[in-house]
Amino acid sequence: MKSLLISCVLLSITTLSFAQRSCGSTEYARRMNYDLSYNQANTGQTSLTSRDTFANEIITIPVVIHILYNNPTQNISDAQVMSQLRVLNEDFRRLNADASQTPEVFKSSAADCRIMFCLAQVNPRGAAQKGIVRKFTNRTSFSVDDDMKFSAAGGDDAWDTKKYLNIWVCNMQSNSIGYATPPNSEAERDGVVIQYDCFGTVGTVRYPFNKGRTATHEIAHWMGISHIWGDNSCGSDGIDDTPRQSNYNNNCPSFPKLSSCSPNANGDMFMNFMDYTNDACMNMFTNGQKQKMRNVFSGTGYRNSFLKSYACDSSLATAAPAVTEPVKQEKPEPSVVIYPNPVQEQMQLMPVNGYDLKGKIVSIFTPSGVLINTRKLNASTDKIDVSTLKQGVYVVKIGDNNERKVLKLIKN
Numbered sequence: 198m199k200s201l202l203i204s205c206v207l208l209s210i211t212t213l214s215f216a217q218r219s220c221g222s223t224e225y226a227r228r229m230n231y232d233l234s235y236n237q238a239n240t241g242q243t244s245l246t247s248r249d250t251f252a253n254e255i256i257t258i259p260v261v262i263h264i265l266y267n268n269p270t271q272n273i274s275d276a277q278v279m280s281q282l283r284v285l286n287e288d289f290r291r292l293n294a295d296a297s298q299t300p301e302v303f304k305s306s307a308a309d310c311r312i313m314f315c316l317a318q319v320n321p322r323g324a325a326q327k328g329i330v331r332k333f334t335n336r337t338s339f340s341v342d343d344d345m346k347f348s349a350a351g352g353d354d355a356w357d358t359k360k361y362l363n364i365w366v367c368n369m370q371s372n373s374i375g376y377a378t379p380p381n382s383e384a385e386r387d388g389v390v391i392q393y394d395c396f397g398t399v400g401t402v403r404y405p406f407n408k409g410r411t412a413t414h415e416i417a418h419w420m421g422i423s424h425i426w427g428d429n430s431c432g433s434d435g436i437d438d439t440p441r442q443s444n445y446n447n448n449c450p451s452f453p454k455l456s457s458c459s460p461n462a463n464g465d466m467f468m469n470f471m472d473y474t475n476d477a478c479m480n481m482f483t484n485g486q487k488q489k490m491r492n493v494f495s496g497t498g499y500r501n502s503f504l505k506s507y508a509c510d511s512s513l514a515t516a517a518p519a520v521t522e523p524v525k526q527e528k529p530e531p532s533v534v535i536y537p538n539p540v541q542e543q544m545q546l547m548p549v550n551g552y553d554l555k556g557k558i559v560s561i562f563t564p565s566g567v568l569i570n571t572r573k574l575n576a577s578t579d580k581i582d583v584s585t586l587k588q589g590v591y592v593v594k595i596g597d598n599n600e601r602k603v604l605k606l607i608k609n
């Protein structure tokens with residue numbers, strides 16, 4: 198009874214904390230030793246072949262969405278994906294309906310960033326392919342460690358991160374509902390991760406992260422923007438027109454919300470996309486944030502290559518065959534591995550991708566085909582005693598017909 202009570206308390210604490218925004222970008226950047234408050238002046242890149250941004254041109258970023266699902270709910274619909282793209286194209290163009298909610302005193306700071314997003318129509322091989330990749334994963338959840346970005350770890354490898362903004366949508370185990378790499382990260386890790394029920398405005402989304410602002414926030418990190426409180430008590434985000442504030446805000450304060458380091462009576466800019474308020478409470482980037490974001494696309498910026506990415510124009514697809522539907526990756530084939538291998542005393546068979554071991558016949562042969570030992574597994578955890586085998590290589594056959602697996606065993 199006592200442990201049940203403790204479980205209930207823990208559960209309610211978890212549920213409560215989960216209703217508050219928590220972004221993993223700062224924790225991630227610290228662990229990876231990346232500079233989250235990325236400074237354009239320090240890029241040191243030359244730009245002989247890259248072009249600069251034209252003043253205030255619209256920058257369009259091709260996007261690929263990797264949907265990693267362990268159950269059908271997590272396999273979010275195309276409609277949910279498109280609802281997120283719509284939000285991004287509103288928020289970064291200040292076309293969001295709730296722009297009208299920006300307090301009067303901050304309206305002159307609010308910016309149309311003139312950045313847009315399109316679903317990729319051409320894949321990295323040059324073939325026509327819509328930028329939604331659906332993939333079953335054995336992973337029931339992921340943490341802020343980039344596993345979702347690597348097929349070998351149960352995720353999905355990035356498309357060329359110099360040409361595509363990669364967004365992985367998956368189930369995060371911690372209470373972080375998303376994280377982003379800053380502009381100067383390693384190429385194969387570059388992109389944004391979003392919790393599957395905090396993405397878009399329809400389908401699986403849950404309050405208060407049901408207006409697509411988690412992706413708006415994380416993509417701004419991806420363009421070098423810091424949290425508005427500078428991740429420190431009264432810290433600086435390096436942007437002049439975002440007022441200093443003592444800490445992040447949760448939920449939705451009422452305006453004006455003064456904190457210990459407020460420069461004037463206007464208080465915190467808690468409606469900025471880089472605070473921690475509810476989706477419905479956020480509605481603006483500032484001119485200073487816009488300038489910093491656009492700088493990463495300039496001739497010396499880390500994201501300059503996006504000005505020459507035409508992956509949203511399917512007429513430029515060259516490679517055949519054309520695939521207009523997203524590539525559906527089926528559940529991977531069940532298999533089995535021997536553990537440990539090499540083995541001395543007892544070996545165990547470990548199922549992979551849901552292979553069912555119970556009731557299977559296991560036979561051990563010499564390489565020349567002489568049967569040494571055969572038995573039926575009563576449970577998938579059964580161990581097989583091989584202590585009497587001589588040192589050498591053996592062949593292990595498990596099951597028969599379509600489900601038959603043949604493995605190599607090394608006896609030490």
Ligand code: ZN
Nearest residue numbers: 220222418424
């Ligand atoms: Zn953040």
Ligand code: CA
Nearest residue numbers: 434436439440
């Ligand atoms: Ca500031």
